[in-house]
């Protein structure tokens with residue numbers, strides 16, 4: 510065990526000090542009422558500054574991030590985000606703003622909101638945005654509330670169902686349920702796209718709308734989108750676009766032109782801002798002209814104006830690429846995904862042939878006789894310094910491996926990844942045992958997932974119990 514494997518509490522010894530507070534320059538305040546004072550000192554660790562610095566620096570190196578290596582996590586867009594966006598978000602004039610400041614002192618921030626709304630409208634074909642939602646799923650809920658209110662305000666109370674394809678991201682049906690809508694599933698064809706013939710009989714006066722991702726979670730463009738839009742509109746429903754993964758379309762195709770009425774974007778995926786670990790997100794919702802007014806009438810979904818720093822990064826990202834270079838985001842992310850797919854499909858099972866957009870799905874290794882699973886492949890990748898792709902999603906296949914390289918990786922990195930994936934496929938045949946016990950050289954080895962789920966170690970006292 511390395512000394513930094515110990516908790517900061519275990520490094521503590523009485524009397525050690527890492528920080529001294531500035532001398533009090535203010536007069537003694539009234540003492541707090543005795544009932545509000547704690548009887549004992551809080552049990553905080555007592556450590557020196559160097560202990561703290563080493564502890565957290567070492568912990569940070571046990572983590573994997575997009576700044577440490579390639580992170581091909583499908584449906585998540587873990588791309589490199591330029592550092593200038595961080596610098597701009599950290600500028601004191603922005604970072605120290607308070608949401609209750611007088612309006613005339615926040616003109617700069619207002620200009621950022623207005624500029625970003627204009628840029629996102631240009632990219633999506635929507636007419637207005639709200640920046641309140643703080644995540645993609647939060648945006649979905651907001652968008653569905655807008656759709657539901659639109660029907661209710663027209664006195665059309667029977668529209669309580671929403672159609673969701675079987676390939677949808679899990680948040681789609683979840684948001685619909687939270688919004689009080691009933692979910693109707695529409696099946697995909699064997700080519701991974703929505704079955705238009707199966708959609709037709711579902712449409713009627715009880716349909717509030719349809720939620721779609723295009724390209725869908727298999728990375729496939731829904732080529733029948735025009736017909737789907739006219740069918741759904743024809744029955745009086747609206748089209749919701751899950752724009753969490755906008756990379757492949759930016760500067761090329763606009764959801765507004767495909768016939769979508771409401772959508773959200775994940776600024777923390779497609780428009781800079783590193784994410785993962787539950788960090789701050791932003792899921793702005795855009796609407797078409799008919800729904801512009803409804804943005805103002807349906808109330809508030811967050812305290813103020815959402816996570817401003819995420820918007821600053823998105824705006825900095827768009828302005829630094831500019832109109833000319835933003836057009837490269839889509840083609841490069843699509844090229845990278847197809848390059849990996851074509852380079853590996855002889856050793857990994859590609860269930861749906863053809864050109865993909867920014868991501869694609871393998872159904873495990875091609876050679877199914879070795880007993881090596883998608884989980885084994887994912888764990889082994891960690892040994893070679895790559896983050897695992899998304900696994901066992903989408904649910905359409907048993908052994909899904911969902912790969913998204915993003916537009917920010919070089920050909921050299923993609924080639925290295927391809928060669929490691931091929932090496933693993935060979936190991937699966939030659940030495941399957943070693944794959945099944947991977948990872949071998951990560952800070953934490955293969956976890957016992959059943960125990961981790963049944964008896965999770967979430968508190969210091971749990972850990973002490975496990976250690977003893």
Ligand SMILES: *Cc1c(COP(=O)(O)O)cnc(C)c1O
Nearest residue numbers: 584644645646678680751753790
């Ligand atoms: C990530 C994602 C979401 C959810 O976004 P969160 O910010 O995690 O709530 C929804 N749909 C798709 C397609 C996604 O990839």
